[in-house]
Amino acid sequence: MFERFSRPAREVVIGAQEEARSLGHDWIGTEHLLLSALRLPEQPGVSTLVRLGVSAETCRAAVSSVVGGADGDALGPEDAEALKAFGIDLEEIRRRAENAFGDGALDTPVSDPGESAPRRRRLGRLRRRESGARGDGGSGGTGELPGPSRHIPFTGRAKKTLELSLREAVARKDRHIGVEHVVLALLRGDDKISQGMFQRLGVAPKEMRDLVLADLRTAA
Known part of the structure; x- marks a missing residue:
């Protein structure tokens, strides 16, 4: 096409x-x-x-x-899944997420915020299974988020x-x-x-x- x-x-x-x-x-x-x-x-x-x-x-x-740009409000546990869909001011979001939910809270790939919540949960489970099979924590063993040169789907x-x-x-x-x-x-x-x-x-x-x-x- x-x-x-x-x-x-x-x-x-x-x-x-x-x-x-x-x-x-x-x-x-x-x-x-x-x-x-x-x-x-x-x-x-x-x-x-x-x-x-x-x-x-x-x-x-x-x-x-x-x-979902981040604002100055405190983040509670109910925000954990929504945070994974944020892509604005990522470093600040990472800092807040790790303070609230522990190290590596945002190390899973970011999902499309337009997807339904059940689909995001299914994808999250699939990614965790794939990460476990690779033994790399889902980040290629580096512990870092995908770099800017990676293909974006x-x-x-x-x-x-x-x-x-x-x-x-x-x-x-x-x-x-x-x-x-x-x-x-x-x-x-x-x-x-x-x-x-x-x-x-x-x-x-x-x-x-x-x-x-x-x-x-x-x-x-």
Whole structure:
């Protein structure tokens, strides 16, 4: 599917990994695709968002709020699992987590905060079993978190967005997948991260989709 993407759309997909790394996240989600798209404010679809007040800065603040930036409140035991989904100010979170839960509290891989809690628990159990089989504590024997050069996987919701972008292109009878199709697919996102992000941006996804489509018709 990737070869069908236009050059700017490929830049969005590649840039999403850079956005995830810049935020210290261990996953690539819809939030990172949107942040990457906003690097190209003149592109169709993105230009509509920008015209209506959405910027990389406001989007980054919304992502930090939805995903879970650390605040100054004390952390209790009920926060242990949520902490593993945090990727912002990781060193401070690690310090607090280890103070509350002991050394190595964050040494398991970070999971996508958009996943359901049961799925996170299943993945956590699987990772602990794999760590026990390797005898390395889950960190390759180093006791360190994965380095910034490690490949960051796409979440299921991000993959769904890329698949939906193909459907958007087909529905419009376009011969390639452009940034506009990625934006339209993002606005169809029904996961809690996407919904929370757009809510904080003051964006009603359905209405915004209609405006993007209207701008595309005008430009055609």
